[in-house]
Amino acid sequence: MSQYFKLLAxxxxxxxxxxxxxxxxxxxxxxxxxxxxxxxxxxxxxxxNDSRHSFAEVIRNTQSGFxxxxxxxxxxxxxxxxxxxxxxxxxxxxxxxRQMTIPGGRxxxxxxxxxxxxxxxFSMVAWQLVLMSVLRIEYxxxxxxxxxxAVDFTEAMTSNEVFNTFLLPxxxxxxxxxxxxxxxxxxxxxxxxxxxxxxxxxxxxxxxxYAALNVTLLILPTTFGLYLYSSEIWAICxxxxxxxxxxxxxxxxxxxxxxxxx
Amino acid sequence: xxxxxxxxxxxxxxxxxxxxRYILVCILTAISVVTLSAHxxxxxxxxxxxxxxxxxxxxxxxGQSIQITGNYYIGATGHFIKVFPEGTEFKDRLPLDTFMQxxxxxxxxxxxxxxxxxxxxxxxxxxxxxxxQTQEWLAYVELSNAKGRTRIKLSLLNxxxxxSTVHYLEAGGWPKNENILLEDVQVEDKNIxxxxxxxxxxxxxxxxxxxxxxxxxxxxxxxxxxxxxxxIPGTEVSSQSHQIRLVxxxxxxxxxxxxxxxxxxxxxxxxxxxxxxxxxxxxxxxSYDLFAYRYADGKLEALNDLWPNTVEDAGxxxxxxxGDDLYAIRGDAGRKNSTFSTFxxxxxxxxxxxxxxxxxxxGASELGSQTMGSPVLFKNGLIHVILNQDSRPMVxxxxxxxxxxxxxxxxxxxxxxxxxxKVFNKTRLDxxxxxx
Numbered sequence: 001m002s003q004y005f006k007l008l009a010x011x012x013x014x015x016x017x018x019x020x021x022x023x024x025x026x027x028x029x030x031x032x033x034x035x036x037x038x039x040x041x042x043x044x045x046x047x048x049n050d051s052r053h054s055f056a057e058v059i060r061n062t063q064s065g066f067x068x069x070x071x072x073x074x075x076x077x078x079x080x081x082x083x084x085x086x087x088x089x090x091x092x093x094x095x096x097x098r099q100m101t102i103p104g105g106r107x108x109x110x111x112x113x114x115x116x117x118x119x120x121x122f123s124m125v126a127w128q129l130v131l132m133s134v135l136r137i138e139y140x141x142x143x144x145x146x147x148x149x150a151v152d153f154t155e156a157m158t159s160n161e162v163f164n165t166f167l168l169p170x171x172x173x174x175x176x177x178x179x180x181x182x183x184x185x186x187x188x189x190x191x192x193x194x195x196x197x198x199x200x201x202x203x204x205x206x207x208x209x210y211a212a213l214n215v216t217l218l219i220l221p222t223t224f225g226l227y228l229y230s231s232e233i234w235a236i237c238x239x240x241x242x243x244x245x246x247x248x249x250x251x252x253x254x255x256x257x258x259x260x261x262x
Numbered sequence: 263x264x265x266x267x268x269x270x271x272x273x274x275x276x277x278x279x280x281x282x283r284y285i286l287v288c289i290l291t292a293i294s295v296v297t298l299s300a301h302x303x304x305x306x307x308x309x310x311x312x313x314x315x316x317x318x319x320x321x322x323x324x325g326q327s328i329q330i331t332g333n334y335y336i337g338a339t340g341h342f343i344k345v346f347p348e349g350t351e352f353k354d355r356l357p358l359d360t361f362m363q364x365x366x367x368x369x370x371x372x373x374x375x376x377x378x379x380x381x382x383x384x385x386x387x388x389x390x391x392x393x394x395q396t397q398e399w400l401a402y403v404e405l406s407n408a409k410g411r412t413r414i415k416l417s418l419l420n421x422x423x424x425x426s427t428v429h430y431l432e433a434g435g436w437p438k439n440e441n442i443l444l445e446d447v448q449v450e451d452k453n454i455x456x457x458x459x460x461x462x463x464x465x466x467x468x469x470x471x472x473x474x475x476x477x478x479x480x481x482x483x484x485x486x487x488x489x490x491x492x493x494i495p496g497t498e499v500s501s502q503s504h505q506i507r508l509v510x511x512x513x514x515x516x517x518x519x520x521x522x523x524x525x526x527x528x529x530x531x532x533x534x535x536x537x538x539x540x541x542x543x544x545x546x547x548x549s550y551d552l553f554a555y556r557y558a559d560g561k562l563e564a565l566n567d568l569w570p571n572t573v574e575d576a577g578x579x580x581x582x583x584x585g586d587d588l589y590a591i592r593g594d595a596g597r598k599n600s601t602f603s604t605f606x607x608x609x610x611x612x613x614x615x616x617x618x619x620x621x622x623x624x625g626a627s628e629l630g631s632q633t634m635g636s637p638v639l640f641k642n643g644l645i646h647v648i649l650n651q652d653s654r655p656m657v658x659x660x661x662x663x664x665x666x667x668x669x670x671x672x673x674x675x676x677x678x679x680x681x682x683x684k685v686f687n688k689t690r691l692d693x694x695x696x697x698x
Contacts, residue, residue: 005284005287006283008287009283009284009286009287012286012287012290013283013286016286060337060338119287119290119291119294120290122294122298123290123293123294125294125298126293126294126296126297126298127293129297129298129300129301130293130297152308152681154305154308154309155684157309158309158336158337159337160337161337161338161339163337164336164337164339165339168301169354170309170310170336170341170354171306171309171310171352171354172302172306173354174354175302177354226387226389227386227387228386229378229382229386
């Protein structure tokens with residue numbers, strides 16, 4: 001266990017500057033987007049004094065700003081899900097020799113990398129929630145008093161499509177489903193990487209077939225929509241999801257423990 | 263001693279260094295857990311309000327079969343919601359939804375919901391056909407084109423015995439250029455009737471040469487007993503201006519011995535053209551003829567003497583059959599599919615006695631609302647209408663014969679919020695459905 005925590009701390013430390021960078025980037029882009037919208041509306045307000053502008057409206061109007069603020073971090077995190085493995089082989093100082101020989105088996109190595117990626121993803125989501133408070137302060141600070149309109153925080157959060165459909169859906173069920181699929185994607189990606197590291201070219205082919213098989217199996221129950229009730233489709237999809245997660249972990253642990261070589 | 267102190271300081275320094283290694287992991291974990299728990303744990307009703315249909319007046323039991331559907335808007339996205347007396351069903355708009363719905367589209371009908379709850383194994387895989395039921399039988403029918411032949415798949419369930427059977431029936435050819443539609447399914451005594459309409463679309467896509475056939479099938483053996491061609495006056499002439507439509511029986515568990523056939527014909531406008539420009543557009547005038555078809559003996563009876571041949575009555579009304587009784591319900595907006603009305607006109611004729619038995623108007627204000635939604639629904643002799651007062655949906659159920667209010671329900675928030683008005687303003691509940 002201590003090996004796992006040590007490796008996790010190591011992975012987090014290795015990514016800390018990039019994580020801080022994308023956090024700052026998100027902060028800057030969103031603050032600028034909000035400031036621009038408030039500025040635009042202030043001009044209108046000078047012309048028409050009745051036109052108030054609530055925080056929710058500001059967040060609603062800055063959809064493209066939020067998209068821009070989120071696309072880059074998502075791309076960085078996805079790329080790092082691959083890099084987290086390959087940097088140990090192809091980095092300036094290949095590190096994989098030492099990691100492979102750590103006492104206590106190689107399972108902690110796999111789980112530390114997986115947990116690190118998930119920790120980065122959820123930290124970015126949490127950061128977005130923290131940022132909303134920062135943006136609200138910015139709104140109060142920049143918006144003339146007469147133009148401000150009281151609105152609750154939840155309404156502001158739900159007024160943005162980026163939050164509603166992707167980042168923070170309104171119900172926890174949708175959140176669990178979105179991020180559950182995201183976790184499965186990471187697991188499949190890790191398995192693919194380990195297949196490639198184990199069998200090289202053949203591994204790439206096997207990884208692609210494996211990924212296609214996973215997607216097909218997950219979608220397959222939905223094609224029986226005319227014969228199965230929706231509750232049954234959901235149950236089958238959940239079972240398939242569970243089996244795919246278990247299979248990805250099992251294959252990956254076998255590969256990382258017995259096949260992958262430095 | 264100094265040596266010992268230096269050693270201890272070194273050890274403390276190393277320990278602090280080891281602990282500091284984990285600080286970043288702890289901070290990131292704590293931020294993630296705390297903020298996400300706070301977001302999803304604190305007041306979820308503020309994000310997804312829960313509604314309920316509450317009885318305001320009349321018989322509580324009537325409200326049990328009613329549901330109102332619509333959307334709750336979170337941002338610009340409408341989330342489908344169903345409100346019934348037990349509460350609300352909220353449908354998340356998931357990123358994969360569009361994809362999954364495309365793959366597994368299952369036609370949703372409120373009428374099927376009760377049936378799938380009561381007879382899950384019989385209703386499995388049955389979602390796009392037609393059904394009819396009596397106290398004894400539940401019949402489900404699908405029509406298919408099997409290599410140029412019309413095939414009827416009849417699934418029957420004897421409710422009391424719990425026994426189901428499937429029969430495949432041949433109902434003539436299905437030429438390539440012909441359309442065939444299952445217009446009505448009706449259980450009548452020991453038989454079941456399928457009303458099939460065949461027509462050929464002309465070059466403009468209009469239906470021409472409509473032919474109606476009533477297939478009479480024995481319920482116990484599943485054999486076709488009779489094929490009756492229904493000759494509707496006017497259809498013998500091939501014309502794109504001629505159309506027919508049928509009114510299905512939605513009375514519920516009581517079998518209706520009739521079906522209503524509305525035959526309409528468009529003729530050029532008859533007015534003086536002297537003062538009109540040469541290329542003036544003369545709108546066609548559509549005339550309507552109503553016929554009642556009796557399943558028991560295949561008799562077609564004209565209703566024109568009972569029902570005036572006017573656009574207002576025949577063209578713009580919603581018709582409902584309830585046993586021998588036929589109701590025409592028309593909103594004041596003048597268009598059948600108009601969204602709102604301020605009152606409805608109800609007329610009823612008894613097809614067996616060939617006589618009027620009721621006629622009245624009900625205003626939305628009498629039901630405590632500014633407007634009423636359209637179209638209205640009908641079941642078991644009751645007219646169901648959705649009302650909208652200050653964005654707060656209500657449902658009124660009226661006895662079709664007397665016009666008296668027998669039930670009134672209103673949509674309320676499960677947990678009263680300070681900003682109730684704001685919640686209702688983001689809610690559009692405008693579709694009334696009756697669960698079977």
